[in-house]
Amino acid sequence: MARHEKALLRVSQWLDLSRSGRQEFIDTAQRVSSRQETTYTRYDEQYLQHLQQDVFTHDEVLSYLEEAGIGEDIVQDFSSGEIPFDEVYQSWNEIRYSVNEILDLTMLLKLVHSCSENPETLSQGIDSRYKFQKLVYLVNQELADQNRMDRDTAPYDHGKLEKTGFRYTYRMRSSGPFAKTLEEDKRRLYASNLIDEEVMAKVETPEINEENCRYRITLGRSGEVVMDRFASQLESLETEVLSDWEDAIDHVVLQFGHMTVEELHEYIMDLDPVKEAEDRDLLLRGRRVKYDSEPWITISAGGEIGHV
Amino acid sequence: MSEPRIKEEVRQSIREDEAIDDEYVDEFIDLLDAKYRDLEFDDELVSLTRMDIEGFKVIDELDVSISDRATIIHGRNSKGKSSFIEATRFNLFGRDNDDPLITRPINRNYKKLKTDGYWRKGRRNYLVHREMERNQSYEGHNKPNVIENPEDSEHSEAEQRTQSEVDDLIGITPLYEQGFNRFNIFSLFSIISGDLRSFYGWDEATDLIDLLFGIKLTKVDRAIRSELDECKLEDEEQEAKTRLLEYKQRAKRINDEIQELRQEQEQVEDQLSEKVERREELDRLLDKSEADSALSEKIDLKDEISDTQSRLQEKEDEFRSVKQEISKLKDETATDEIAPALQEIQQLISLPNRCPVCTRDVDPEQQQRFNDHGDCPLCGKDVPDDRYETVSEVDEEGEIMEREKRQEELEELESRQRTLEGEIKFLEEELEEKRDQLETLKSREEQSGFAEYKREKEKIEQEIENLRDKNTSLELSIDAKKGTLHGVARQVWEWNQIDEERQRKEQRMDALESYQSIISEERKKARRRLKNRLEERMESLLDVFTRGTFANATGVRFDRGDSYSYTIHRTDNTQKSPGLLGQTDAELLLHMLLFHTTVLAELEEERETVPLKLLLIDSPYGNGPDDENAADVTDFLLELPEILESYQLIVAMADSNLTGRDKLEESYALEPVEQHI
Numbered sequence: 001m002a003r004h005e006k007a008l009l010r011v012s013q014w015l016d017l018s019r020s021g022r023q024e025f026i027d028t029a030q031r032v033s034s035r036q037e038t039t040y041t042r043y044d045e046q047y048l049q050h051l052q053q054d055v056f057t058h059d060e061v062l063s064y065l066e067e068a069g070i071g072e073d074i075v076q077d078f079s080s081g082e083i084p085f086d087e088v089y090q091s092w093n094e095i096r097y098s099v100n101e102i103l104d105l106t107m108l109l110k111l112v113h114s115c116s117e118n119p120e121t122l123s124q125g126i127d128s129r130y131k132f133q134k135l136v137y138l139v140n141q142e143l144a145d146q147n148r149m150d151r152d153t154a155p156y157d158h159g160k161l162e163k164t165g166f167r168y169t170y171r172m173r174s175s176g177p178f179a180k181t182l183e184e185d186k187r188r189l190y191a192s193n194l195i196d197e198e199v200m201a202k203v204e205t206p207e208i209n210e211e212n213c214r215y216r217i218t219l220g221r222s223g224e225v226v227m228d229r230f231a232s233q234l235e236s237l238e239t240e241v242l243s244d245w246e247d248a249i250d251h252v253v254l255q256f257g258h259m260t261v262e263e264l265h266e267y268i269m270d271l272d273p274v275k276e277a278e279d280r281d282l283l284l285r286g287r288r289v290k291y292d293s294e295p296w297i298t299i300s301a302g303g304e305i306g307h308v
Numbered sequence: 309m310s311e312p313r314i315k316e317e318v319r320q321s322i323r324e325d326e327a328i329d330d331e332y333v334d335e336f337i338d339l340l341d342a343k344y345r346d347l348e349f350d351d352e353l354v355s356l357t358r359m360d361i362e363g364f365k366v367i368d369e370l371d372v373s374i375s376d377r378a379t380i381i382h383g384r385n386s387k388g389k390s391s392f393i394e395a396t397r398f399n400l401f402g403r404d405n406d407d408p409l410i411t412r413p414i415n416r417n418y419k420k421l422k423t424d425g426y427w428r429k430g431r432r433n434y435l436v437h438r439e440m441e442r443n444q445s446y447e448g449h450n451k452p453n454v455i456e457n458p459e460d461s462e463h464s465e466a467e468q469r470t471q472s473e474v475d476d477l478i479g480i481t482p483l484y485e486q487g488f489n490r491f492n493i494f495s496l497f498s499i500i501s502g503d504l505r506s507f508y509g510w511d512e513a514t515d516l517i518d519l520l521f522g523i524k525l526t527k528v529d530r531a532i533r534s535e536l537d538e539c540k541l542e543d544e545e546q547e548a549k550t551r552l553l554e555y556k557q558r559a560k561r562i563n564d565e566i567q568e569l570r571q572e573q574e575q576v577e578d579q580l581s582e583k584v585e586r587r588e589e590l591d592r593l594l595d596k597s598e599a600d601s602a603l604s605e606k607i608d609l610k611d612e613i614s615d616t617q618s619r620l621q622e623k624e625d626e627f628r629s630v631k632q633e634i635s636k637l638k639d640e641t642a643t644d645e646i647a648p649a650l651q652e653i654q655q656l657i658s659l660p661n662r663c664p665v666c667t668r669d670v671d672p673e674q675q676q677r678f679n680d681h682g683d684c685p686l687c688g689k690d691v692p693d694d695r696y697e698t699v700s701e702v703d704e705e706g707e708i709m710e711r712e713k714r715q716e717e718l719e720e721l722e723s724r725q726r727t728l729e730g731e732i733k734f735l736e737e738e739l740e741e742k743r744d745q746l747e748t749l750k751s752r753e754e755q756s757g758f759a760e761y762k763r764e765k766e767k768i769e770q771e772i773e774n775l776r777d778k779n780t781s782l783e784l785s786i787d788a789k790k791g792t793l794h795g796v797a798r799q800v801w802e803w804n805q806i807d808e809e810r811q812r813k814e815q816r817m818d819a820l821e822s823y824q825s826i827i828s829e830e831r832k833k834a835r836r837r838l839k840n841r842l843e844e845r846m847e848s849l850l851d852v853f854t855r856g857t858f859a860n861a862t863g864v865r866f867d868r869g870d871s872y873s874y875t876i877h878r879t880d881n882t883q884k885s886p887g888l889l890g891q892t893d894a895e896l897l898l899h900m901l902l903f904h905t906t907v908l909a910e911l912e913e914e915r916e917t918v919p920l921k922l923l924l925i926d927s928p929y930g931n932g933p934d935d936e937n938a939a940d941v942t943d944f945l946l947e948l949p950e951i952l953e954s955y956q957l958i959v960a961m962a963d964s965n966l967t968g969r970d971k972l973e974e975s976y977a978l979e980p981v982e983q984h985i
Contacts, residue, residue, distance in 0.1 A: 093679050094658035096697045099643055102650045105657065190667075191660035191686065194653070197667075222656050230649035239638065239645045291643045
């Protein structure tokens with residue numbers, strides 16, 4: 001059955017027909033529809049309209065319904081073209097994220113994944129929220145430092161971070177560079193099992209939310225599934241903006257992933273912009289460009305909610 | 309020494325005196341000749357015959373006839389005897405503005421005062437009428453009326469004459485013409501208690517005495533003094549020397565500056581003409597070498613280069629804009645590459661399944677509530693509308709077409725970009741080639757010297773322009789300085805004139821002073837002679853004083869200096885001199901009676917002298933009791949008509965002083981004031 005013909009299945013389910021009855025109804029309707037010399041491939045309003053006007057009002061369909069013992073009022077809805085699609089077709093709620101948010105979340109997963117895969121890293125994942133914050137900062141800092149496309153298109157001071165990289169804005173805290181929105185995104189990842197946070201030994205870090213204990217961040221169950229499927233794709237991106245980003249993540253993980261919190265802290269605090277910043281001073285503004293296409297919507301009519 | 313010899317001696321001294329420059333000798337001798345002359349007075353004597361007074365001070369009306377000889381006008385105090393003396397003086401000379409005695413001269417009962425003095429001169433009678441009234445100030449007193457033979461002719465008192473007619477009448481004009489004040493001249497003829505020193509203390513009394521006694525050198529001396537006054541330096545002349553020097557120095561300074569500027573200007577002009585010459589030479593060289601140079605070819609090449617450059621610019625602009633378009637398109641499709649991953653994640657996070665705070669899982673009921681009502685599965689509150697969406701199976705796959713289209717556009721743009729790259733490369737090569745050609749041409753020019761000449765010419769032209777600017781500014785500076793110098797030079801000239809005048813005056817002053825000292829030497833001798841006469845006369849008069857202050861006088865000595873002051877020596881070795889006595893001192897009165905009488909008595913001996921023979925004496929006993937000298941004064945008054953034989957004496961005194969009335973009546977006509985009022 002073609003994907004768009006799932007509409008007929010939903011109508012047969014709504015009519016509470018038996019398994020054989022359903023098939024008979026679908027066959028009848030398909031037969032009528034195919035006689036109309038139209039080719040529909042999509043499950044959309046147009047197709048539904050076609051069903052409503054040309055198929056369900058057809059005598060063959062109506063007489064089948066009467067034979068199958070469907071109530072008179074429902075047959076009446078069919079003949080007048082007033083089937084309540086709302087009841088017939090499934091619908092559900094989804095929390096919406098913009099493509100820009102999803103992009104950040106995906107790349108964060110990529111970061112966690114890279115750390116796990118890094119042969120230099122002694123343990124799995126990222127060994128503290130502190131390191132998580134600082135690695136993301138270093139990725140963006142590297143992009144900002146990278147020069148700088150062509151002279152005619154380069155932004156005046158933002159390096160590649162203008163076009164690519166995380167959108168998190170870093171300000172100076174006692175622990176060094178810190179982005180509040182990164183913390184929020186980390187919670188979102190956690191809430192959907194994309195990452196896990198494991199409480200480690202009672203060793204604190206300079207980070208604000210690690211004063212008593214340290215959290216190791218690893219991929220969650222869902223995160224592992226996603227990365228199993230897409231990690232290799234993310235390694236070989238062709239689009240310049242994404243591959244630069246990905247390269248920066250790999251480079252940062254390679255260079256700093258193995259460092260202890262103390263080593264990393266010493267390094268970070270010695271960076272020029274950090275050294276000179278006062279508390280809450282702006283250190284680094286996140287990516288400026290917003291990507292506005294939402295490619296997943298096109299393939300969301302899978303019929304089922306794909307929670308893993 | 310005889311008069312002509314004195315004159316000759318002075319003349320000689322003038323010629324010989326080294327301090328007197330030759331240029332002054334003739335002038336000084338002329339002055340001597342002109343001034344060394346006796347004064348000429350009228351022969352006819354003048355006397356007062358009657359005085360008719362109205363409204364003068366305490367006098368209401370008083371009309372007194374005066375005898376030729378000696379008259380005593382007496383009365384009680386404040387009845388007008390002193391006012392009579394003053395009125396007589398007023399009749400002759402009017403109001404003396406400097407005389408403090410004539411305060412409130414007009415009687416309070418009268419609007420104006422009037423005096424009619426009847427004077428006799430030789431055989432003729434004269435009426436001198438003088439009146440005064442007070443409006444804003446005192447008026448009329450300087451406009452006397454002189455009427456000859458008033459009894460015979462009809463006359464009008466209103467007619468007004470000048471003071472000089474009165475001067476002529478009483479014969480003092482020659483003295484007045486020598487510059488003496490009338491009141492001071494007249495003070496010799498009046499001894500007024502309370503104003504005793506007006507003659508003796510007068511600065512010019514010495515001169516007046518000299519002239520009255522024919523010491524003609526004083527006349528010369530007075531002329532010299534007035535010349536000296538003329539030579540007195542004006543304020544401007546006093547500072548002329550300093551100012552002249554100042555301006556001269558300034559002028560020199562400015563002149564030096566101008567010279568410096570001129571030198572600089574000459575240098576600039578030299579440089580300028582050198583440069584202009586070199587430029588002309590270059591022009592010739594350029595004309596010659598221009599034929600060799602491929603100028604037109606060069607111009608064409610330059611045009612072509614600029615044309616190619618602008619084409620290249622256009623292409624580069626287009627290339628940039630294509631590149632930007634591509635970059636934009638790539639951005640738009642950036643996420644397409646990982647769309648499946650994004651989709652997966654979107655699905656995974658579209659419904660949270662555990663709480664990041666407490667780490668507990670989300671219940672199926674919580675999920676159901678989110679699906680049914682949009683409540684947050686974690687906290688249970690409404691999820692904001694823009695954070696969630698209701699998704700239906702019916703939603704359509706939308707953007708494939710657009711994505712395909714974008715891909716097409718992208719490919720098109722990329723092919724355009726490649727084309728442009730090619731074109732740009734081509735143009736750049738072309739540009740390079742043309743620039744090389746231009747360089748070749750330029751080096752050819754270099755070799756021909758053309759370019760070098762041209763560069764030098766440009767440089768020289770710039771230099772010429774700069775030098776011309778400099779020259780102009782130097783010219784302006786010089787002009788400005790010249791203007792200043794002109795002004796300063798004018799000042800120098802003006803101050804020089806003034807300074808020359810100063811020098812002339814100073815030189816003249818020196819000469820005049822030398823002249824004056826010659827005169828002064830000669831005059832001293834003449835004065836000594838006169839002083840001897842006066843000493844002798846005064847000593848003989850002192851014999852009359854037998855009881856008072858002068859009773860034991862042994863002799864009189866006139867001072868050696870330039871004045872006619874004197875000292876009376878006494879047996880007790882004390883000395884009496886009027887110099888130190890107070891104005892109201894009774895002894896001063898005694899001295900003045902003696903002094904005036906001495907002078908007037910000696911005058912009687914002179915051939916040429918003032919025709920006015922009048923002596924007015926007011927209160928000879930003073931205003932207070934002077935018992936010591938009263939008897940001597942009376943004796944002296946009794947002697948006086950005899951001593952001053954040719955003089956008319958008018959004495960005013962209080963009744964209380966008329967002690968020796970019987971004796972006085974022998975020599976004086978007594979006129980009680982009360983009888984004439």
